Amino acid sequence: MKNQKETEDIALGIRRRVFEHSMQNNGGYLSQACSAAEQMAWLYNEALNLGDPTLPMIPGKFGGVPSATNKNYVTGAGYNGPFTADFDRLFIAPAHYALVAYATLIEVGRMAPEGLEMFNKDGSSVEMIGAEHSPGMEVHNGTLGIGLSTGAGLAYGRRRRGESGEVCVFMSDGEVQEGQTWEAVQACAHHGIDNVWALMDVNNQQCDGAMSSVMEVRNIADKFRNFGAVAVEVDAHDIEALRQARQEPHQGQPLIILATSSPTQGMSFLQKRFPRLHYVRFKSEDERAEMNLSIAAELGIDPIEFTH
Amino acid sequence: MIEMVTRPYASAFEKFAIANPDVLCLSADLTSSCEVDGFRDRHPEQFLSMGMAEQNMMSFAGGLGLAGYRPFIHTFGVFTYRRPYDQLMASVAYPRRKVRLMGFLPGITTPGGMTHQAIEDISIMRSMPNMTILETGDASEVESICEAADSIDGPVYCRVLRGVVPRLFDTPIKVGEMRELGNGSDVLIVTAGITTEEALRARGALEAAGVSVRHIHLHTIKPFNGKALLDQIGSVKHGVVTLENHVTEGGIGSLVAETMADNGVGKKLLRLGLKDTYAHGGSRAYLMRYYGLDALALVRGVEQLLDQELDISEQDLDAVRVDAVHSVAKAEAL
DSSP, X not given: OOOSSOHHHHHHHHHHHHHHHHHHTTOBOHHHHHHHHHHHHHIIIIIOOOOOOOSOSSOOBOOOOOXXXXXXOOOGGGGGOOOOTTSOEEEESSGGGHHHHHHHHHHXXXXXXXXXXXXXXXXXXXXXXXXXXXXXXXXXXXXXXXXXXXXXHHHHHHXXXXXXXXXXXXXXXXXXXXXXXXXXXXXXXXXXXXXXXXXEXXXXXXXXXXXXXXXXXXXXXXXXXXXXXXXXXXXTTOHHHHHHHHTSOOTTSOEEEEEEXXXXXXXXXXXXXTTOOSSBOOSSHHHHHHHHHHHHHHHTSOOOOOOO | OOEEEEOHHHHHHXXXXXXXXXXXXXXSSOTTTTTOHHHHHHOGGGEEEOOSOHHHHHHHHHHHHHTTOEEEEEEEGGGGTSTTHHHIIIIIITTTOOOEEEEESBTTSSTTOTTTOBSSHHHHHHTSTTOEEEEOOSHHHHHHHHHHHHTSSXXXXXXXXXXXXXXXXXXXXXXXXXXXXXXXXXXXXEEETTHHHHHHHHHHHHHHXXXXXXXXXXXXXXXXXXXXXXXXXXXXXXXXXXXXXXXSSSSHHHHHHHHHHHTTOOSEEEEEEEOSOOOOSOOHHHHHHHTTOSHHHHHHHHHHHHTOOOOOOGGGSOOOOOOOTTOTTSSSOO
């Protein structure tokens, strides 16, 4: 499934899809697409070894939560391929990046464009905050900070079984405010778990605004190193830098790639909204129209038609 | 004389785990306190030290479950759900991982006071979808808890007794059933865990005072066999007394109350246990007396239910069993 398109083209496609969706739906997680488009494109198109999807291109409806009586329950992990020993696994730890993740699945040919039309619709599995049963998701990560721990446990188990496939956790920098993140890193280092790695979108943004104003976290690269990880800092929009970072040796330690990103990359108009970018709503129809013209031009597409 | 068994969990877990290679032993810095220190030393390849980091331990265990392993988490019961409640929900209970939570020191079985006493654990776990709850009340149940827990297709929380444990039963836990320990016709007494031993102490005096006692012991709290309970309630004239090592909200007293209300049972119910209170640190016998969880409290409860003085004093009850404070069976003061 790899390399049918250039990773740069996939990243552009992700921004276009998320922008189009947000324009048509009166708002959305635009800044996450800006900061993470290259990262998500690189993961799916190059970095991860994933098999062909095992679930229908058009996602099924919500099939109920796990229970002793729900025998047909499936997670959305099938969009990332089967669980065989040689394939990698991916957890999207910040589940509010779901819109970006769904757009990525479409761009890399793992989900049909119709899947995005089901986004946040009642009865749909394509939920606004990615759930276990949402396309591309394998575990619940909507509560921030649990992703790396789960990935570490899975990686330990896979190593114990002699599986060659690794575990990748896509993280957000806000998660470093949660103590569990540091518990996870120290556990990986203590047990020498090196078949887990994380790509962290360091956009310095969180729900309330700029991280420095919400809770200063200081030098997170130093902190990761002190807790026992190998940490590499790169420009999140430089795909060659991401490739190089992945080559960093990390025997006996987890690798954390800190990808410093711009939450307005590719949609410069959003700079007017800084630092409140977590979820972009339009303040007026005039602003919506102005944003539509400006960002569409920057993304090289016609303005989006919307009806409501 | 009751047979006393020393550290039944230690040998039972070791025997079970070495026969089941996908069972992993996890501990959060309470390895000897949970009687798995010998296992750690003899089987280090099957043991994971997770440190004092319960939040990570829960999600990590969920990840191990994804890889097909069945982690047995060893810590004090209170540490399996208070701090890592969110992780327990999201990483273990929701996805139905086969994680076995071995919760030691249930209720007031520890002198560690509020921070160490799991007094609302059953209430928490009962309200958690997909969770199974088992509780041990004697050495035979402790010896069979690993097999019982590992038979569950999903997560399970177990209240486990440690140290010197009396042998009250000669059969293992059969998940989903309950033990009938008396088949009288006046009053039904429902107990679980350490309160069963208290009920057994009170039984002789109650019978001598002319009260015909029906007594059931619960080891499977969720899922619960409501029909079997209704049959038992239907066999007594006056009503039900529950006695639990837990707050009276959300535990087995509530379980009995809900079953009665749901089925329109119009008999009296008296729920004994911790009455909307925390406990403090002290010996088990002292705490059971102070908070009204012992045999004498049960006798007074039966009197209240029957609205009748039975003229039973403490001397009429079977002797209380006092653990040696510095028993070699205990890892440390807690």
